[in-house]
Amino acid sequence: MNPSIRKTFNQNFTEEKYADFLVDLNAGTKNPIEFRIAETPVFLTDDFRDKLLQAGEEIVATILKPGFKELTERAIPEKWRVANENGHSHFIALDFGVCKDEAGDIVPKLIELQGFPSLYGFQVHLAENYRHAFNIPGNQTIFFNGLTKSTYLDLLRKTIIGPYQPDEVVIMDVDAPNQKTAVDFYLTEGYLGTPVVSLADLIQEGDQLFYLHKGEKKRIRRIYNRLIFDEIESDPEIFNKVVDIRKPLDVEWIAHPNWFYRISKFTMPFLEGDYIPKTQFLHEVKEIPQDLQNYVLKPLFSFAGQGVIIDIMDGDIEKIKDPENWILQEKVTYEPVLQSPDGGVKIEVRLLYLWPDSDAKPTLAINLSRLSRGKMIGVRYNKDFDWVGGTVAFMHK
Template sequence: MNPSARKTFNQNFTEEKYADFLVDLNTGLKKPIEFRIAETPVFLTDDFRDKLLQAGEEIIAAILKPDFKEISERAIPDKWRVANENDHAHFIALDFGVCKDDAGNPVPKLIEMQGFPSLYGFQAHLAENYRHAYNIPGNQTIFFNGLSKSGYLDLLRKTIIGPYQPDEVVLMDVDAPNQKTAVDFYITEGYIGTPVVSLADLIQEGDQLFYKTAVGEKKRIRRIYNRLIFDEIDNDPEIFNKVADIRKPLDVEWIAHPNWFYRISKFTMPFLQGDYIPKTQFLHEVKNIPEDLQNYVLKPLFSFAGQGVIIDIMDGDIEQIQDPENWILQEKVTYQPVLESPDGGVKIEIRLLYLWPDGDAGPTLAVNLARLSRGKMIGVRYNKDFDWVGGTVAFMHK
């Protein structure tokens, strides 16, 4: 991490500035932010940025292989398989923990990946407010590939809206206004004009979908910017008796198609290799259980937000798993507290966010998201009662 930028930031930081930053960040929003925002952004060195770029390129190359759809077919649960899958994921997110190599230098290590949208709208808003509150220099950016904010929003618009009008493309989640990430939904609506709807708002007529506009007009949906994760409705087996069954062959485009959520996921990791990839195997393919199990974690393939992960494997844990083909055994990634706060080190996770509009040969690395942690894991429930933790963004030299 960039020590000079960190020193300057910490010397000028005050709790009053942070409080004002949070007020400004929430001003004018349709929904307040419902997750903790960290006191500070991350400042990357050129060297670490370049390592992230290399890691991302190696992973994207694996996803672009001609047989990727074939090898990832088993990743999609039968009950959540959706018709009319397209050729590629429109969004790719790669999560890296910041670790250290044997020489003590910070290096990224892949934690997870997903073929699903993240906070593409919110991150641009967040960075603007960090920049204003803390006078972050103009030669620092959160964007990649030479993108400015306007260029980034053009790429986002191209990816999500494509050839349609903004009101023909809806951002859809199961209960959109009440999601913790609803702030991102409404910021995205402000940036590119896509209305926010819930699953129950979809009106089906034949194989077409409609929604009601704010003035009560029934409007045809040409594309769904999908933010729904099927895990969130898994506890309601009758859900599609009450709402449109979006798994059926409907005359609508998906951005991104739900099947890509599973194809690009923990399931992909055993097929990856490289300096920045922890050794990962499907549990049913592990021939010899490692003796140093304290250096591994067990992860279920079909869960999200860290649910079901066994961080500290105990005797008998592996033997008790009834479906080993649906689990991975992964080399443990040890986050290092490389970000200096006023009262100690903080661990960092950085998410690279790609956009892949129709017509492009491959995805474009566009922007990033970062999370700070002092807990055992990165998630919210592991960081209660801590400061200098939560959602943030990484700045780097243009």
């Protein structure tokens, strides 16, 4: 990554600055942040940024192809299929590992993708606090396509609220105030004015939905959906207790839940390019590779890395009863290119797109980054480490 800015940052870093940064970061939130925030942002070189842009464009081109919905019909589990699907996802997130290619160049490699929102509000807040606490140079930005904080929030507003009033659009999750990402919900509420509600707060009358605000019933025109069905899978009776959101309802979804499945690991076998690891549906693999140590097995319908077999052993493939629901993917090896005070750290960069209804295609808007020293990027693999966790990537304007 950018060596000159990294050197300056590390020379000026102190634990006291980091502690003050965390205090200030939490001071602007309704609840304390429940996930680890890294000691540092990422500083991208122009070359790596341009490679990310190229990779993103190639992937989005596949999503934009006619017939993409037909191609991904099987991706949606029937029990979680939701009525009134629209024509495209309002959000696209592409996760890239920072790797080294055969020529020794630092390149992005696609890890995963999703048609689902990420921390679109929190990342703005996070970057502002990094900038203030660590004196990030003014020529560095977290935004793409020439966006500024103001124009970015305008695009976010256009995507989420559209033609409605802010109080007609709700941010909804299964138990919103107690989610680890609740900090993003409430920051978004602050930026856009959209109230935060839980699944149990929805009130159905006919095919219309309402929520209560200070004792008054308010009509819901749009749901900014943050609910992932995996999180309610353990309660098969849940829709006997709350509104069954799968039914035809007079409400718009931002983004529609079906897109969570369409743009997902399921899409990987249909992608090609220098920055895409070779991926096949397991049931379509004609010959099992001899070098299985260079591959991973991933279940299509799992969340947050659950069920992934990183080190494939003899017999693992044969044990899988539903190979059509698994992918065999070329292993991506992260290169620990971020220099911390005591060694290299692995990086993942998530490109975040916004796609308002009125636009012909999505706009790459902002990013999220994660740092890791463990075997995988997730929290469970990085306990007890420092210079790991959630962060954001800065790049030249």
